[in-house]
Amino acid sequence: MAPRVLVSDKLSPTAVEIFKDRGIEVDYLPELGKDKEKLLSVIDQYDGLAIRSATKVTEKLINNATNLKVVGRAGIGVDNVDIPAASRRGIIVMNTPFGNSITTAEHAVAMIFAVARQIPEANTSTHEGKWEKNRFMGVEITGKTLGVIGCGNIGSVVAMRAIGLRMHVVAFDPFLSAERAAELGVEKVELEDLFKRADFITLHTPLTDKTRGIIDKDAIAKMKKGVRIINCARGGLVNEADLVEALKSGKVAGAGIDVFETEPATENPLFNMPNVVCTPHLGASTSEAQENVAIQVAEQMSDYLTKGAVTNAINMPSISAEEAPRLKPFIKLAEVLGAFVGQVTDEAIEEVEILFDGSTTEMNRRALISAALAGLIRPQVADVNMVSAPVMAKERGIILSEVKRDKSGVFDGYIKLTVKSSKKTRTIAGTVFSDGKPRFIQIKGINLDAEVGQHMLYTTNYDVPGIIGLLGSICAKHQVNIANFQLGRNRPGGDAIALLYLDAPFPADVLKELRATDVILSAKPLSFDVAG
Structure with a gap:
């Protein structure tokens, strides 16, 4: 039976055609995402759900989605998806982080110019025939320091554009390596240093418990007088009340805000403040970006439902369409190794070590680890899969470790699983022969060769x-x-x-x-x- 996908938000017609061309049945009901009860009543009929921001994928919806395997978000933000609930049910959540990177980055750069030269206010004044040339005294951006908070897909594009405009860029991002910083031409700094040095600050980080209110009154107190703040990432990163006070005091000279704590933002204390440019979450709103993310989400979901390829998943290791055929036998191997130990272990599991030897060290080890955990837990929890297994292992307090080793025996590569319980330690190793079938090659340290x-x-x-x-x-x-x-x-x-x-x-x-x-x-x- 062909997989079936529901598109519950407005998406490009091209995406619908991609689903059909890949042999997937698709129902395009772009208004359904707004009707929670109707969506709840039909969601169990679908293998995939393609959304934008209107559809709210809540735990209640997920619990009703008994056949759902994948949720695809056309865009980068997944605030409207309960990812923990999806993970527990083994549902993959995908987004399209690259489809609107350029568009959002360009909007942030446009905001920098607009705030630096007070373009919106000057435009309104000029249209009113006032010709207030002396009122709108802007600042140059050349030679100024731009602080980029979050130097990932979008932040790195902003950084490169800013360097092209002869700005000096300092970046704070815990995941930014020294090599990547050098490649981009940015200076990697700590957050407090960024606050002290930046003339302009732009945010490009997800909204999490750690980043919520990352710019508040305490952060603003550390900044230069006259700093200008741009937020085209997520509402809630900037404490709006604190920003309003800083704008009134002159500590902050201007702000460009595309996202708000509450959206749609029909009223907000930032509205109509001098030198505050506000736009209605337009970061990804270009025709090119809308087409790109729609095409990408349709291709990603289709590849998963028809080939098992996983791309840009939030809660699952990526598996490319190219590596899927080679990886699939080893995923099965990892799963049966876990299943073996899971079936012979009756007591609580405390620690799991997975050793990758030889050629397996170059494979997608995150996917293999997820498969091993799924096999290990399945004897106790029947509906666990590669998505939910890591979550369940963490919830059970299982300590997980990974070891890589160069080829050490007669096999090109193998996987060894060591599981410590409250009573004993069990080990099993296996490999895949040229026929693509998994084999047990060692149990309890005893060598053998057994077909599964x-x-x-x-x-x-x-x-x-x-x-x-x-x-x-x-x-x-x-x-x-x-x-x-x-x-x-x-x-x-x-x-x-x-x-x-x-x-x-x-x-x-x-x-x-x-x-x-x-x-x-x-x-x-x-x-x-x-x-x-």
Whole structure:
């Protein structure tokens, strides 16, 4: 059955055509996002939901979306999506962070010019026939210092444009590397240093608990007298009441505000203040940007629903369409390694270490880690997936670590999972052969080579004669057919394991008989999703 997508906000017709061209059924209902109850009643019919800002993807909506796999936001902001709730339900949330970068950056630069030269007020005055040439004494931007808070996709474009205008750019961004700063030609500084030095300050950071009110009265007190502040990012980054007071006192000489704490902003204390330029959230409002983000979100959602490729996801590691075919067998491997340990562990899991050896170190390790966690948790939580697994692991207080190692054995690359519980530590390793199928290559430090089957039996015992005959005879007596049989031991007379690949689930009554023998220390039936 073809995937089905709902477009509940206004989106370019091109996006609808992209969905159709990719074999996806699409319902274009651009007013539905405003009707919460109607949307709530139909959302369970869809695999994907494409939105802009009008549709509110709440926890209530997510709980009703029993078939939903992906939410695509045409634009960068995902304030209208309950991401934690989506993650818990295993729903991927995508945005389009690059589609409107240029447009928003250009609007910020336009705001800098408008505030520096008081263009809107001068325009109004001139239209009124006043010719107040001496009233509008602006400032040059050449040679001035621009402070960029948030030097990501948009902030970096603003920085480059400003450098082209002969401004000196200082940037605060915890994720900005020294190499990237040098590449952009900006000076990386701490926030307080930026406040002290900047003549103009422009914000390009998401709204989070840490960034809310990043510019308030305390921050403004550290700034130069006559500073000019631009916000084309998110309302709430600037404390509007504090900015109003600073504008009245002259500490702040001007401001360009495109976003507000409450939107739509039909009234605001910043309105009609001298040298305050206000626009109605126009940062991404160009025909090019609207077309770009619509096309991007349709392509991203289509690629995920038809190929499994994940691009620009907020709550899931990206998997490109190019790497998906090569990565898919290793994702399955990571999942079955996790599933093995999850099925043999009854006590609380405390720590998980994932070792990547050889060629696996160059793969998309975040995706592999998510798959391993999904397999590990699924025996306890059936509907967990790669999106929700990291969230659940964190909620359960599981400590996660990752190790990379150069090729160390006969395999080009393998993955080893070490799981520490309240009682013991368990290890398992696996790789993918040329046939694309996952294989177990080590359990409990014991080497073996076992194909992964849907139905398996795992036993532990001391290395004594008669184990093969015992297992074989019990299985034969109860008509349990063995497709494959692998043994391993750590040393002669030491610990030994057996892994049986079966045609059907191991019967519970036979399991009791097996456990009642004197030589089998433990026996655990296993099941794996080996499809795909």
